[in-house]
Amino acid sequence: MKAVVVFPLKKDSLHIEDIPEPKPKEDEALIKVIRVGICGTDKEIDEGLYGEPPEGLKRLVIGHESFGVVVALGDKAEGVKVGDKVVATVRRGDNCINCLAGESDMCLTGNYKERGIKGLDGYMSEYYTEKPENLIVIPDELSEEAVLLEPMTIAEKAVKQVFKIQERMLWEPKVAVVFGTGPVGLLTAILLKLRGMKVYAIDRTDHEDDAKGQIISKVGIIHVNSKKESPMGIIEKDKQIDIVVEATGSPEVLPEVFDLAGVNSVIALLSVTGGKFINDMDLARLNYNMVLNNRVIVGVVNANKSYFVNGVSDMARIKSAYGDVLKLFITKRIKIGDLTKDDVKNQKGLKSVIEF
Known part of the structure; x- marks a missing residue:
């Protein structure tokens, strides 16, 4: 064979x-x-x-x-x-x-x-x-x-763990930001939309009639091209950002990922950032903001069988809510x-x- x-x-x-x-x-x-x-x-x-x-x-x-x-x-x-x-x-x-x-x-x-x-x-x-x-x-x-189920499980695990972490307090999340519009990033954004959240997806490209643009439009995700506008501008529109997801694989976005997170928020890191990137990031300020704002950073990799089972159920929910968007x-x-x-x-x- x-x-x-x-x-x-x-x-x-x-x-x-x-x-x-x-x-x-x-x-x-x-x-x-x-x-x-x-x-x-x-x-x-x-x-x-x-x-x-x-x-x-x-x-x-x-x-x-x-x-x-x-x-x-x-x-x-x-x-x-x-x-x-x-x-x-x-x-x-x-x-x-x-x-x-x-x-x-x-x-x-x-x-x-x-x-x-x-x-x-x-x-x-x-x-x-x-x-x-x-x-x-x-x-x-x-x-x-169904061939998307394995990458879907990473999104499933990320969302479940974020909400599990936030059982530490009374929490009513409204706004999420996802860096990266590859399969895992977009699937995570869709799952967050299913939970009733306002979701921003950030990348470095315009999407007019391509598959990503169709998915973003069909689901009602807000797209930000970081080459044309700073993601930090989101804070001016939505002062409290509850969830920030990194799914780009690029270390260059990490400073903005950490800076966008709001009070009591969770930052979920889904990709392994490759290559080298030298940045004079103020680690003292990062620590200061993490502590005083009760923020949490969680890394997510791989998924066990339970996330595959949940993924099948959520694929059916996505199909019911947004039609054949997953086929795109x-x-x-x-x-x-x-x-x-x-x-x-x-x-x-x-x-x-x-x-x-």
């Missing part, structure tokens, strides 16, 4: 390779892949920045944003049936207290494995096997947008036989997916 593979830690090693079709064990399901999303993680693995092959192998099948259908079951596999549309979770925990409690995203040791990233093959292949406990059954009406996220579809290295290295549009 065809699979998209790399040699981890070797730059520009991505290629399509024929590998053996997997056979399900007695407690596993065999899933035929329908489509897989391409994301920045896949690009970074191909750049040799990180990645780890399965034990005993030199190559790694990448891809962790999956959608497929169950086509066979082992004799003892329970929880799904042949014909079910499914999305698979990504991380497999170890035996730390958090992982054993189902919170592999909060692993204490770092000895977890992740499909398509660390120690386990991913989903960019014609078939894969998995235990039913790691599969999320998808309703037929969400088949087209998929801006390029690539047949597996037509995939090129450039499709991974230089992704254009909002979300590219590989169709198997």
Whole structure:
């Protein structure tokens, strides 16, 4: 079967390779892949920045944003049936207290494995096997947008943790600012809109008729192009900003992220800022403002199964509230036989997916 593979830690090693079709064990399901999303993680693995092959192998099948259908079951596999549309979770925990409690995203040791990233093959292949406990059954009406479920889980986790943190006090949030209009940033903005908030989305581009512009307009998000106007101007319109989300991957925005946060607010950091950026940021002032304004900073990475389950429910709510807005996220579809290295290295549009 065809699979998209790399040699981890070797730059520009991505290629399509024929590998053996997997056979399900007695407690596993065999899933035929329908489509897989391409994301920045896949690009970074191909750049040799990180990645780890399965034990005993030199190559790694990448891809962790999956959608497929169950086509066979082992004799003892329970929880799904042949014909079910499914999305698979990504991380497999170890035996730390958090992982054993189902919170592999909060692993204490770092000895977890992740499909398509660390120690386990991913989903960019014609078939894969998995235990039913790691599969999320998808309703037929969400088949087209279900490939977005994995990035959706990061947004789900961010929003849930922000509101959980704010149980520390009486809190009625009204205004949120999201830096970054990639898939995770926009999905977070949509979830905050679902909670009835006024939401600003900040990036460095105008969006007239492109997918991002259509999504922003359809959902009722307020767009700010930071090349044309300072995000700090938001404070003049809405003096109290309750939630600030960073989802750009750029360290340059961090000073504004911290400065925009209001009294008793939460700052959620969703991206790993790459590269180097030297800024004479006044850390004493940052500390002063954090303490006197009761602010909280929380980092968010990965998501456990509960966020996948919540994501399916929220996808249905989004569809009910905003129609087929999630389908607009998929801006390029690539047949597996037509995939090129450039499709991974230089992704254009909002979300590219590989169709198997």
